[in-house]
Amino acid sequence: MPSPRPEGASAYATRFAPSPTGLLHLGHAYSALVAAERARAHGGRFLLRIEDIDTPRCRPEYEAAIYEDLAWLGLEWEEPVMRQSDRRAAHDAALKRLGEMGLLYPCRCTRGDIRAALSAPQEGAPVIGPDGLVYPGTCRGRALEEAGAGDALRLDMARALERLGRARIAFTETGGVVKEPSEMSAAQIIEGIGDVVLARRDIGTSYHLSVVVDDAAQGITEVVRGADLFAATFIHRLLQELLGLPEPAYHHHRLIRDEAGRRLAKRDDARAIRRYREEGSTPEDIHRMLGLEAADS
Secondary structure, three states, rough: OOOOOOOOOOOOEOOOOOOOOOOHHHHHHHHHHHHHHHHHHHEEEEEEEOOOOOOOOOOHHHHHHHHHHHOOOOOOEOOOEEEEHHHHHHHHHHHHHHHHHEEEEOOOOHHHHHHHHHHHOOOOOOOOOEEEEEEOOOOOOOOHHHOOOOOOEEEHHHHHHHHOOEEEEEEOEOOOOOOOOOOOEHHHHHOOOOOOOOEEOOOOHHHHHHHHHHHHHOOEEEEEEEHHHOOHHHHHHHHHHHHHHOOOOOEEOOOOOOOOEOOOOOOOHHHEHHHHOOOOHHHHHHHHHOOOOOOOO
């Protein structure tokens, strides 16, 4: 349920940012509860953001269910709730700025094109990055002025790192579960992440661009999210530096998995919070399922 911003709250602020493309499951509940607990422990703010940029897949009934499920779990958040679909002008402005820096190029490649290019005889196996197969750079030579209506816009990662003059990108990890180093060299980023998409042909922006712009707009000081997004954090830190945005800290928590060890997805309706509610579970039952009787680190 919504709550006003408390008087005298600390500068700490975190958020839970679900997409209304399906019902929330146990993994979402865990992330929201951990973020809310960290805000409480810091005497700070817990915010909600609806990440609805993928308009073809977002549905109003799922957005309504997000509010209902979170309130049932006992969570409170500030009003008004930010909705990313209302932020298109801010996302476009950030994209324009990166384009003016000469860091973007149009890409007409489909996923099939990328797979085909990477399956050609070459040394080594294709590299998997945060967005899947690392793009081989097929369209990198195209000028931004050549962009067509169906093109995506990619970040020229090597040129972006050169502009910053950085040999490596790092971020502050605040006690999460990932034990990998929270820094990568420029060469590792180019080879292991590559030229990521910043504007998709169907929705005009991308997760990577919108999340950094909107975290800054909400004054987020610590991003609480799953360990599956650890590698993407290097993209976000790079964009923050390019755009002159504040640097938050990051807390990557464990993932909730099924019996086979697979992380939960929205297709796992059997683990939807709505299903547990309908079957008579209580919020305390959800806490126990998630191992949250004690504060999560």
